[in-house]
Amino acid sequence: MKRLFKIYRHVLYFFALPIFVSSFFRPAVGKEYDVGFWKKISLVRSFRKTIRSIPSASDWLEHLAMAERILLIPRSVEGGVIECGAYKGASTANLSRACVLTGRTLYVADSFEGLPEPVEEDRYHLQEVKGKHKEYRKGDYAGAFEEVKQNIRRHGDIQCCEFIRGYYENTLAGLKDKKLVFVFLDVDLNDSLKTCCKYLWVGLEGGCFLFSHEAQDLAFVSHFFNQAWWQEHLKTDAPGFIGAGTGLPLGIAYGSAIGYTVKK
Numbered sequence: 001m002k003r004l005f006k007i008y009r010h011v012l013y014f015f016a017l018p019i020f021v022s023s024f025f026r027p028a029v030g031k032e033y034d035v036g037f038w039k040k041i042s043l044v045r046s047f048r049k050t051i052r053s054i055p056s057a058s059d060w061l062e063h064l065a066m067a068e069r070i071l072l073i074p075r076s077v078e079g080g081v082i083e084c085g086a087y088k089g090a091s092t093a094n095l096s097r098a099c100v101l102t103g104r105t106l107y108v109a110d111s112f113e114g115l116p117e118p119v120e121e122d123r124y125h126l127q128e129v130k131g132k133h134k135e136y137r138k139g140d141y142a143g144a145f146e147e148v149k150q151n152i153r154r155h156g157d158i159q160c161c162e163f164i165r166g167y168y169e170n171t172l173a174g175l176k177d178k179k180l181v182f183v184f185l186d187v188d189l190n191d192s193l194k195t196c197c198k199y200l201w202v203g204l205e206g207g208c209f210l211f212s213h214e215a216q217d218l219a220f221v222s223h224f225f226n227q228a229w230w231q232e233h234l235k236t237d238a239p240g241f242i243g244a245g246t247g248l249p250l251g252i253a254y255g256s257a258i259g260y261t262v263k264k
């Protein structure tokens with residue numbers, strides 16, 4: 001029965017795939033960067049290959065949704081792309097392909113030693129939509145620096161990458177004034193999220209996107225609605241979050257883990 005259900009889901013996925021990727025194939029996506037249909041096909045193939053080759057905490061469709069956004073940023077808007085949370089470099093490799101096509105620097109920020117020790121209230125997270133608890137421990141999702149670089153060399157383009165190595169608390173303050181056009185946070189812990197927002201939001205250009213891979217974690221995304229925190233730390237209104245609780249509709253049954261907010 002379990003096997004039958006698995007086959008059923010594969011069949012569903014096969015037929016749903018054209019719907020999931022249809023937005024990426026819109027002519028407007030990549031137009032400014034001369035990224036047409038065949039380049040997009042090649043991106044899709046390489047994204048899928050990356051995910052099969054490198055252990056990843058995210059899915060290629062999620063990477064594609066982010067690549068779409070990067071390809072839509074007008075050339076006239078200057079700034080780099082940042083990923084916080086690389087693990088083994090799968091999402092990094094795929095994002096680097098979009099960055100090369102658009103001539104953007106990809107800042108890759110990670111401890112390269114995995115998660116820091118979570119404070120007690122950050123140790124267990126509930127994914128409401130799946131009804132599942134997840135426990136986080138120090139060192140989870142560790143990807144060694146050389147291993148990550150090697151994975152990016154094999155499956156992405158390391159030329160556009162600048163690495164920011166260490167815990168965010170010690171490294172991201174230096175980026176406070178850096179112009180950014182796209183932020184991807186896949187950092188698991190609420191504490192890490194707050195540090196990232198504190199230091200990266202100011203540099204994010206107006207109209208640009210911040211994606212998070214914790215969309216299904218309500219405690220996590222509630223941060224984007226916490227008016228008091230945003231007023232205290234960034235003197236601005238809480239931006240809200242698209243996909244809070246379920247993520248963007250990119251998967252069968254459980255949606256996806258990805259969602260975003262836009263800087264006004």
Ligand SMILES: C[S@@+](CC[C@H](N)C(=O)[O-])C[C@H]1O[C@@H](n2cnc3c(N)ncnc32)[C@H](O)[C@@H]1O
Nearest residue numbers: 056057058085087091111114141167168186192
């Ligand atoms: C779930 S993994 C990232 C998964 C990756 N994006 C992928 O798709 O495979 C979380 C990453 O966040 C990093 N991380 C979380 N909090 C951090 C912090 N405070 N400082 C530095 N790195 C941190 C961990 O080292 C880990 O690589």
